[in-house]
Every structure is written in structure tokens, then in C-alpha cells.
Amino acid sequence: MLKKLDHKSQKAISLKISDSLFPKPFESVLEYNPPVHGTWNIVHIGMQVPEAHQIYVCAENCMRGVVMTADEMGMGDRFSCVTLSEYDMLLKSLDDKTVEGICDVIEKLGRHPPMVMVFLVCVHIYLGSDEDYIYRKLGERYPDIFFARCYMDPISQRTGPTPEQKLRESMFDPIKKLPENKRDINILGCDIPLGDSADVLRILRENGFVPRQLGDLSSFDDFLSMGSASLNICHYPTGDSGVKKLSKRLDIPYLYLSPSFSYDEISDSLDKLKNAVGIKLSGYENEKNECDECLSLLKDILGDTPVSIDYTAVPRPLSLARLLIEHSFNVKNIYLEFINDDEEKDFIFLKKNCPSLPLCSTVRPELRMAERPKSDVLAIGQKAAYYENTSRFVNIVEGGGLWGFGGIKELCRLMGEAFREEKDTRDIVMRKGLGCPSVCAMPERR
Amino acid sequence: MKESYIKLPVLTGDVSGAASALYELGGMFVIHDPSGCNSTYNTHDEVRWYDMESLIFISGLTDVEAINGDDSRLIKDTVEAASYYKPNFIALANSPIPYLNGTDFSAVCRAVEKKAGIPTFYVETNAMHDYIRGAGLAFYRFCEKLMTSKRPENVSPSDNIRVAVLGATPLDLTSKDSAESIKNILREGGFEVVSCLALDETFEVALSAVNADVSLVVSSAGLRAAKLLNERYDIPYVAGLPVGKLKESLFEALREKSCAKNVYLDFENMSDNKKTLTVIGEPVVMGSLGAAYAAENDCRFRIVAATEDGRELINESDVSALNEEAVISALSDASLIMGDPMYRSVSPSGAKFIEVPHFALSGRLYLDRIKDIMRLI
Numbered sequence: 001m002l003k004k005l006d007h008k009s010q011k012a013i014s015l016k017i018s019d020s021l022f023p024k025p026f027e028s029v030l031e032y033n034p035p036v037h038g039t040w041n042i043v044h045i046g047m048q049v050p051e052a053h054q055i056y057v058c059a060e061n062c063m064r065g066v067v068m069t070a071d072e073m074g075m076g077d078r079f080s081c082v083t084l085s086e087y088d089m090l091l092k093s094l095d096d097k098t099v100e101g102i103c104d105v106i107e108k109l110g111r112h113p114p115m116v117m118v119f120l121v122c123v124h125i126y127l128g129s130d131e132d133y134i135y136r137k138l139g140e141r142y143p144d145i146f147f148a149r150c151y152m153d154p155i156s157q158r159t160g161p162t163p164e165q166k167l168r169e170s171m172f173d174p175i176k177k178l179p180e181n182k183r184d185i186n187i188l189g190c191d192i193p194l195g196d197s198a199d200v201l202r203i204l205r206e207n208g209f210v211p212r213q214l215g216d217l218s219s220f221d222d223f224l225s226m227g228s229a230s231l232n233i234c235h236y237p238t239g240d241s242g243v244k245k246l247s248k249r250l251d252i253p254y255l256y257l258s259p260s261f262s263y264d265e266i267s268d269s270l271d272k273l274k275n276a277v278g279i280k281l282s283g284y285e286n287e288k289n290e291c292d293e294c295l296s297l298l299k300d301i302l303g304d305t306p307v308s309i310d311y312t313a314v315p316r317p318l319s320l321a322r323l324l325i326e327h328s329f330n331v332k333n334i335y336l337e338f339i340n341d342d343e344e345k346d347f348i349f350l351k352k353n354c355p356s357l358p359l360c361s362t363v364r365p366e367l368r369m370a371e372r373p374k375s376d377v378l379a380i381g382q383k384a385a386y387y388e389n390t391s392r393f394v395n396i397v398e399g400g401g402l403w404g405f406g407g408i409k410e411l412c413r414l415m416g417e418a419f420r421e422e423k424d425t426r427d428i429v430m431r432k433g434l435g436c437p438s439v440c441a442m443p444e445r446r
Numbered sequence: 447m448k449e450s451y452i453k454l455p456v457l458t459g460d461v462s463g464a465a466s467a468l469y470e471l472g473g474m475f476v477i478h479d480p481s482g483c484n485s486t487y488n489t490h491d492e493v494r495w496y497d498m499e500s501l502i503f504i505s506g507l508t509d510v511e512a513i514n515g516d517d518s519r520l521i522k523d524t525v526e527a528a529s530y531y532k533p534n535f536i537a538l539a540n541s542p543i544p545y546l547n548g549t550d551f552s553a554v555c556r557a558v559e560k561k562a563g564i565p566t567f568y569v570e571t572n573a574m575h576d577y578i579r580g581a582g583l584a585f586y587r588f589c590e591k592l593m594t595s596k597r598p599e600n601v602s603p604s605d606n607i608r609v610a611v612l613g614a615t616p617l618d619l620t621s622k623d624s625a626e627s628i629k630n631i632l633r634e635g636g637f638e639v640v641s642c643l644a645l646d647e648t649f650e651v652a653l654s655a656v657n658a659d660v661s662l663v664v665s666s667a668g669l670r671a672a673k674l675l676n677e678r679y680d681i682p683y684v685a686g687l688p689v690g691k692l693k694e695s696l697f698e699a700l701r702e703k704s705c706a707k708n709v710y711l712d713f714e715n716m717s718d719n720k721k722t723l724t725v726i727g728e729p730v731v732m733g734s735l736g737a738a739y740a741a742e743n744d745c746r747f748r749i750v751a752a753t754e755d756g757r758e759l760i761n762e763s764d765v766s767a768l769n770e771e772a773v774i775s776a777l778s779d780a781s782l783i784m785g786d787p788m789y790r791s792v793s794p795s796g797a798k799f800i801e802v803p804h805f806a807l808s809g810r811l812y813l814d815r816i817k818d819i820m821r822l823i
């Protein structure tokens with residue numbers, strides 16, 4: 001008979017920050033996967049390129065997750081697949097099978113998409129597929145289609161870039177350098193577009209620039225027109241390498257603006273942005289004061305309500321935790337598996353000033369049976385909401401489009417709203433790709 | 447090329463099928479895979495994940511471990527997790543990379559069992575087959591490893607015929623009421639249900655299938671286990687769901703303790719009416735629904751078996767269609783079809799369609815339309 005674990009097991013699933021190592025606090029062991037799926041996967045990410053078609057070549061069980069992602073988005077018509085058998089892997093040429101399968105898909109589609117994202121998988125890497133051969137053959141057969149080199153190879157993700165990081169590089173490969181339009185600025189690398197509250201957008205728009213994000217595009221030609229930008233910006237750590245590579249290839253200046261919650265870091269980032277586009281620098285005292293005021297008002301509303309944060313909500317959970325702690329909020333838990341380089345200073349600060357602050361795993365096997373008593377914790381993020389078993393949470397992923405001083409104020413508003421209005425956590429967190437269409441139902445309760 | 451899919455999704459895979467089969471039995475299921483299989487399974491192929499705990503984990507295999515053939519962390523981590531949870535058993539499942547590098551799962555199981563002191567067995571999945579293969583193997587290996595090698599001698603006699611229900615998973619019987627409906631209908635028919643492998647069932651009760659007089663295979667996922675019970679304990683098996691007018695024929699077969707009897711097939715050509723229903727999906731479930739519909743509507747029916755390992759569960763005149771091209775071909779001349787709504791996109795445009803959503807195909811897309819299958823006809 002399975003039993004709920006008691007508090008003694010807490011040690012394995014959470015650590016005081018003072019006892020934690022940077023950048024990986026938790027040892028890799030067997031992994032539990034909680035029923036929380038609001039983050040975007042490679043299917044969601046790839047669908048942002050208008051008119052592009054995705055083709056996966058892999059085993060059936062692995063295929064199931066991606067094909068159902070596309071179907072649950074209502075975009076099954078932009079997804080196809082080729083299944084692999086033992087025969088293909090052991091007795092046939094996997095490379096030839098891959099080429100034949102993709103060609104067969106394109107013939108059956110009856111049309112030529114402008115871009116096909118070909119996803120090779122773990123077995124291609126493991127069996128040493130000749131990727132150049134595969135793409136050469138495809139290119140010879142269909143010279144009017146751009147074949148992007150994409151991967152679904154989680155086997156490599158602990159020792160190299162993740163499939164998402166690789167996709168965020170290759171998805172921009174069709175874009176060619178175009179005559180520069182000084183007003184065009186691309187904001188790329190994050191699936192959740194910056195909202196109107198983000199300082200970056202506001203400043204650019206106020207100064208006559210045209211910031212473009214993937215969500216603004218409605219056609220493949222629009223997508224290609226991003227080659228005319230005078231500046232590329234990324235504000236999401238996982239997208240950094242891809243946008244950097246695009247910028248280098250097209251010789252477009254690049255700026256990474258970390259999604260920090262530190263007033264100093266935000267100020268520095270805004271100064272960098274203004275210098276890059278030729279806007280006069282100014283101080284940010286008004287903005288800081290407004291943030292302080294919002295935080296103070298929020299504190300009055302929340303009182304000592306515990307606040308927990310997870311890494312899927314904001315890419316800089318430690319930075320957010322630091323901001324909240326410095327404004328006297330009761331930060332209870334931070335859920336993360338890995339600490340980004342961006343956060344090293346925040347990690348050191350919190351380790352010194354809040355040594356007992358808990359860092360909590362989201363995948364340790366002990367979590368499966370850990371007690372999750374119903375709580376009134378205000379969670380920021382779906383995983384925090386699930387593990388804290390709370391219906392009060394800020395439902396965002398990948399930063400939620402929040403950035404800078406405007407982002408902090410908007411987050412305060414969202415936190416106040418979350419505190420007042422309960423959500424159906426179960427229904428929300430099980431849906432994939434927050435922000436994407438979701439044409440599916442949730443299981444009946446048991 | 448038959449392996450390309452444009453309109454239909456692939457079915458739930460074998461790894462997910464195995465996890466689903468063993469879900470409620472109090473064991474620990476470890477998928478030896480880098481990542482992704484667990485998320486895929488619990489999102490799209492498991493309705494119980496949020497509300498009902500089960501110890502299903504992934505090993506997080508890395509490229510370095512795969513290349514070096516290093517199984518030590520798999521063994522260590524499995525033993526460590528087992529020491530926390532003390533599960534009833536441990537099952538290990540394979541995936542493409544360990545399959546390709548020839549991981550010796552038998553040896554890994556021996557090592558785990560020795561260190562953890564918990565019965566451990568291997569389910570021979572490799573992610574390249576469908577859920578029937580995986581669930582079927584999981585049920586088989588569970589019975590093989592954990593049931594007694596001989597039928598207990600002290601099985602007390604019973605007035606009622608004792609039935610072990612085999613092959614029940616939410617992949618075919620998705621509604622939370624379906625398993626209980628099957629049991630209730632059997633009880634109303636005068637049978638004693640000794641176990642239901644493995645829905646609404648505990649580990650201990652599941653093992654008492656050895657006390658059955660006859661097995662009832664409610665999905666092709668139960669066929670391998672049924673054959674094992676037959677070989678080991680002389681327990682005959684009958685296949686079918688006690689639904690609609692099929693019920694009495696099924697009961698008769700159970701009372702007669704028929705063996706390897708697919709009761710629903712008797713209804714295929716029972717009618718003189720040439721009107722033919724084509725049912726597509728898992729053959730036992732859809733065959734039973736087809737039989738019940740045919741009896742109710744005075745027509746014939748034929749089965750298009752869309753899942754693996756179903757050849758013994760269909761007639762020679764029926765068809766096995768294991769990929770999109772084969773499904774399109776099999777449905778090309780059908781005028782009346784019963785199956786998952788996703789099959790509409792590959793059905794002839796003039797065909798009348800009776801929707802019976804199949805969770806193992808359409809996943810969550812039509813989950814709110816899935817009813818107790820025992821009440822459909």
C-alpha cells in the first residue's frame with residue numbers, strides 16, 4: 001500500500017539555499033513529471049512561424065506527444081510524421097527512410113509549404129545519421145522548400161543544448177539579410193510576447209520604432225521581412241543563443257536584455273537599449289518610485305500571505321524572490337531545477353541574507369507522494385500552484401510578457417488579482433502551451 | 447509509404463500502454479529513457495494522473511550513459527526510489543536508445559531485485575509499437591512474475607462461476623464508470639468477479655485471478671495474460687464485452703467455460719440484411735459494440751482492427767489496419783462506420799458515421815464525449 005510521505009522526506013525535495021549548489025541544487029535521479037503542462041514545447045514554438053509545416057521522424061511512442069500537441073492546438077494540418085520501426089533502425093538505411101518518408105509526406109500534402117521543419121530524433125544522433133546527406137537530398141528534390149534542421153533529441157539535453165534551444169536557432173535560418181529599415185526592431189527568442197506594460201516596447205514605440213515579435217506576423221513573407229531589422233533583442237535566456245546566432249549571420253546588432261526584477265539591472269538594460277537605438281538617456285527615479293508604491297500597496301493587500309515562485313513563470317525566479325523579500329513579502333518556496341547564469345548574483349545575495357530560503361525540486365521522485373495540503377499560498381507559476389495546492393496563482397509562463405519597471409507594476413496587479421480571484425487550478429495547469437489554442441477536454445475527476 | 451501520417455495521429459505507444467496497465471497495482475514503473483515519454487504519457491494517455499497517485503518515473507538517460515552502456519545510475523536510482531516507497535513490485539520499460547544499444551534488462555532487473563529485495567521484471571517495450579503491445583506485455587509479465595507458479599490448492603468451491611476480467615485500462619475503457627459497469631453486469635448475470643486487471647483494483651485482488659474459473663478478455667491487451675492463465679492454471683478465456691444483445695451469448699460462453707472464444711464474431715454475419723457496419727479500433731471493444739449494434743439494427747458488421755496483436759481476435763474476413771494508409775484503404779468502401787471521430791477525416795465522404803471516441807487515438811480531444819462504454823448500445 002502506498003503511503004503519503006511525512007515531513008522527513010522534505011529534505012530530499014527541498015534544500016535551504018544556504019545548502020544549495022550553483023547552478024544545479026538537486027542531483028539527477030529518477031524523475032517524476034507533475035500534471036502541469038502550461039509551458040511551450042517544440043511543436044508550440046515551431047508553429048509560430050506562419051505557414052511552416054513540421055515533420056517528425058521517430059518512434060511511435062515518442063511521436064504521440066508531439067502529434068497530440070499539434071492536434072490539441074487545432075493545427076494538425078501543419079503537422080505530419082513518419083514512424084520508425086526496428087527494421088528501419090537495424091536493417092534499413094535510416095537516412096534513406098527519413099528522406100523517403102519526408103518526401104512521401106510532402107507528396108501527400110499536395111502542396112509545398114515555404115518551410116518544412118524536419119525534426120530528427122535521438123536515434124538519428126545515436127546511429128550517426130548523415131544529416132548533410134538527408135538535407136541535401138531533400139533540397140535537391142524540393143528546391144522551393146526551405147528545410148530547417150530541427151531536433152527532438154532529449155538524450156543530448158543534459159550535455160548540450162536542449163531541443164528547444166536548438167529550435168530557437170534553426171527556426172530563423174530562412175531569414176536573409178534585407179536592406180535595413182532603421183525603424184524595424186525584432187524582439188525574438190521568447191514565445192510569450194512582451195505586453196504593453198513592458199518598458200522595452202513602450203520606449204521603442206514612443207520613439208518611433210516598430211518593434212516586431214513573432215506573434216505580430218501573419219505570413220511567411222512577414223517572417224522573412226524580419227531580415228530588415230536594425231536591431232535584434234532577446235529577453236528570454238533560452239532564446240539567447242538562437243537570436244545571437246541569427247544576428248551574427250545577418251550582421252544585425254544584438255542586445256540581450258535579461259528579464260531581471262532588480263531596479264539597477266533594469267536601469268542598465270534600458271540604458272543599453274537607448275544607446276543602441278540612439279535615444280537620450282534619462283533617470284528612472286519615477287519608475288522606481290512607482291514600483292515601490294505598487295509593491296507597498298500589494299503588501300498591504302497580501303499581508304503575510306506566503307508567496308511561492310516557480311521557474312516556469314519567470315526566467316529569473318531568484319531575482320523576483322529578492323525583489324519581494326526586499327519589500328518585506330513572505331516568500332515561502334522557490335521551485336526550480338537549475339539556476340541560470342543571470343541569477344548568480346541573486347543566488348549569492350539570497351544565500352547570504354536569506355540562508356533558510358527553500359529551493360524546491362519539481363521532479364524528484366519523492367514528490368509523487370509528498371503531502372500537498374490545500375493552502376492559501378499565492379503562487380507565481382503553475383508548478384508552484386500545483387505543489388502548493390492553491391487556487392490563487394498568477395498564471396504565466398516564460399515571464400508572461402512582463403519586463404522591467406512596467407513589468408513589475410503589472411506583476412503587482414496580477415498578484416493582487418490572483419489573491420482576490422480563485423482559479424480552477426486542475427483545469428488550467430493540465431493544458432499545454434499557455435497562450436496557444438487548446439481544443440481539448442480535461443479528464444473527469446476520480 | 448505506409449509509415450507516413452498526414453491526417454491521423456499515432457495511437458498511444460507501447461511504453462504508455464504498459465504504464466497504464468500497471469498503474470493501479472501499487473508497483474513502481476521506471477521508463478528507461480532520456481525524457482519525454484513520461485510527459486507524453488501522463489498528458490495525453492492517462493486520465494488518472496492528477497487525481498490518483500502511481501509511481502511512474504523516467505530514468506533521465508543521458509547520451510554519455512547510453513554510449514558507454516552505463517546502467518549503474520539506472521540501478522542505483524531505481525533501488526533508492528524503491529527503498530523510499532517499498533512498492534509491491536518494480537517494472538522496467540525500454541525505449542529506443544536502450545533498445546538499440548542492447549541494454550540487458552534481465553540483468554538490470556536481477557540486480558535491482560537483489561539490492562531492493564522487491565520483485566522486479568522487465569516489460570519489453572521499445573516505443574515502436576502501440577499500447578496493446580505494451581499493455582499486453584505488462585499484464586503478461588505481471589502475472590508471470592507475481593502469480594503463483596501453480597494454482598492454489600485451497601481454492602474454495604463457489605456456487606457462482608468466478609470470472610477474472612483481463613485487459614482493462616482507461617485507454618479502452620476511459621469512463622471511470624466502465625470497469626464497475628462490467629463487474630456489475632457480470633454479477634447480475636450470476637458470476638462472481640474475482641478480479642479486474644487492472645482498473646479499480648488492488649494488487650492483492652489482481653493476483654487472485656488465479657482463482658478464476660474463466661477469464662473475460664475485455665480488450666486485446668488482456669490476451670497474453672489470458673493465455674498465460676490458461677497455460678499455467680487451465681483457466682479458459684472468452685473475449686468480449688457484455689454489452690447489449692451480446693451479453694447473453696457472452697454469458698453462455700462463460701458458463702460453458704469456452705476457450706479462445708471471441709463471442710462477438712458470431713454476430714458478424716448473423717443478419718440476412720446486406721447492410722454492413724464497419725467498426726474500427728481495438729477489436730474486442732469495437733467488435734463487441736459492432737455485435738451489439740448489428741443485433742439491435744439487424745445488420746452485419748465487420749472489424750477493422752487498428753491495433754496490434756489482434757489477428758486472433760478477428761475473423762479472416764476482417765482487416766488489420768495498422769497505419770494511416772491501411773486505414774484509408776480499409777474504410778474506402780464503407781458506407782456506415784463506427785469509430786473515433788478522427789477517422790472521419792479518412793472516411794469516404796458519403797459514409798454515415800457513428801462516433802465512439804477512443805482515448806488511445808484522439809486523446810483529450812473528445813474526452814468530454816466519452817461515456818460508459820457499457821451503456822452505448
